[in-house]
Amino acid sequence: MANFKLTPSQAAAYEKDGYLIVRNFISSEELHKLQEVAFSDGNMHKHAFDLNDQSGKKTKLTLWYSPGNDVYGLLTKSKRMVDAVNLLMEGDSSVCHFHSKLMQKEPKVGGAWEWHQDYGYWYKNEFLFPSQMISVMIAITDANKENGCLQVIKETHKMGRIEHGFSGEQVGASQHYVDLVLKTKELVFVELKAGDALFFHPNLLHRSEANLSDSPRWSLISVYNRSENVPYNEPSQSSTIPLTAVPDEALLEWESGDISDAANFLRKEKDEALK
């Protein structure tokens, strides 16, 4: 996908709705490379941990901070990605990569996610400016209602931060406010084909159901931040280190190795946002 560029009307839709879907953000050839690593890379599996939902169902996830020169690192640093988030995030300081995670929602066992804003987590890391951050979900397998795709409530990024509390091992938004806004704004099931991307604002309310189907729902979620938006309670440095973009072709053309330990993976007990 050379010369990819978001248009001003896509940026306006993100600003209005709090999210933007870009179909075929990665090509099928790129997708195959990403799937191969997701399904078979030793480090990806070694560093995975389980997060329980309220009913005891588990989502497996692998989270890392610094993007390397493996296929995932090359995707998160690709020019198309850096340009897109640079257009959508508020502010003008450098684009940095906070973290990426591979969400592995397995058939029958993949857990649900309670209604939350990602800034409900990152507030605890003491990031001060949510609009200078963004999440990008890339579907590694198809995501639909049957296998627990993401659900969002349109325009909720304009509500500001809602109170969050613990809900099992997860952090969830105040149900009272969720109920009120469900009466007010549209709930959207974000069905994605593998290779599609969803850009969403840190204050957009979202959730997902457990995966009760026979097909896996795997996705990559990469989070970006501006260098100026310093977190005061976050041990990893990555969110304020400016990214050097790589050409879009790198993912397919550069010799890329396995995900290495240099990516500095998160151990579950170290996550400030889960404390």
Ligand SMILES: O=C(O)CCC(=O)C(=O)O
């Ligand atoms: O993958 C999902 O269903 C939701 C994950 C999510 O919202 C998160 O990790 O913050």
Ligand SMILES: [Fe+2]
């Ligand atoms: Fe989230």
